[in-house]
Amino acid sequence: VSLLPGLHPPEQRGGTALVIDVLRATTTATTFLERGADAVMFAPSIEAAHALRASLGTGTLLAGERGGLRIDGFDLGNSPLDAAAREWGGHTLVMNTTNGTDAAHTAVQAAQHVLLACLRNAPAAAARAQALAQGGDITVVCAGTDGQVSLDDCYTAGVVVRELLGPAGETDFMLNDSAQMVLALTARWPGPQAALQASAHGQRLLGMGDIDLAFADLALDVTFCAELGVSDCVPELRGREAEGLVFR
Numbered sequence: 688v689s690l691l692p693g694l695h696p697p698e699q700r701g702g703t704a705l706v707i708d709v710l711r712a713t714t715t716a717t718t719f720l721e722r723g724a725d726a727v728m729f730a731p732s733i734e735a736a737h738a739l740r741a742s743l744g745t746g747t748l749l750a751g752e753r754g755g756l757r758i759d760g761f762d763l764g765n766s767p768l769d770a771a772a773r774e775w776g777g778h779t780l781v782m783n784t785t786n787g788t789d790a791a792h793t794a795v796q797a798a799q800h801v802l803l804a805c806l807r808n809a810p811a812a813a814a815r816a817q818a819l820a821q822g823g824d825i826t827v828v829c830a831g832t833d834g835q836v837s838l839d840d841c842y843t844a845g846v847v848v849r850e851l852l853g854p855a856g857e858t859d860f861m862l863n864d865s866a867q868m869v870l871a872l873t874a875r876w877p878g879p880q881a882a883l884q885a886s887a888h889g890q891r892l893l894g895m896g897d898i899d900l901a902f903a904d905l906a907l908d909v910t911f912c913a914e915l916g917v918s919d920c921v922p923e924l925r926g927r928e929a930e931g932l933v934f935r
């Protein structure tokens with residue numbers, strides 16, 4: 688486990704990475720694909736997102752946030768509930784967010800296979816990583832918040848590690864110290880909802896729900912992000928289009 692994107696252990700380069708930004712980028716990306724989007728593309732910047740839309744043309748929508756709210760000129764924010772509200776067939780969603788999309792761009796520099804994980808797809812994401820890794824290294828990469836380690840991502844990483852270990856908790860894996868730490872975190876709260884609500888990012892989203900009712904209620908986003916194992920959709924890096932990472 689890597690508690691922040693830049694901490695990917697050098698000895699595990701070339702393996703499989705599971706990138707987590709549970710609140711909310713990887714949950715939202717998972718939900719777009721689950722609801723039929725042709726692809727989700729992670730752009731490295733707002734400018735790159737606009738450039739991708741210009742080159743991809745009709746059917747391309749921009750989604751992302753700054754400070755939790757929709758970016759000016761973007762079609763959508765970063766709400767997984769908005770992503771769940773309709774079907775996206777015929778559309779490619781180009782996303783840029785404060786931390787999550789950058790975390791994937793960093794992970795790509797080190798890993799051969801890159802998957803997006805969240806609580807909703809944690810069991811499926813762990814299973815897919817194991818299938819891809821074929822006994823090789825798996826790194827769970829936490830996006831964190833503005834360069835700080837975040838409880839919400841670390842808790843989710845612990846859940847993913849638990850899934851990788853399987854029901855008996857037995858493993859052929861060598862767990863690094865970070866993996867043992869996040870695993871211990873999963874026993875600290877009665878469940879994902881309590882853990883996400885205890886995190887600083889969860890607290891911020893819960894508070895913002897009241898600020899601007901024009902946006903989806905962000906408190907409901909937290910509840911949605913905390914649902915464990917309800918999705919079999921695992922976004923997987925399929926290539927690049929200009930500067931964008933293409934997940935399907």
Ligand code: MLT
Pocket residue numbers: 708710711712713752755765784785786787788
């Ligand atoms: C991020 O990338 O920092 C997050 O997804 C922020 C959020 O929208 O909650």
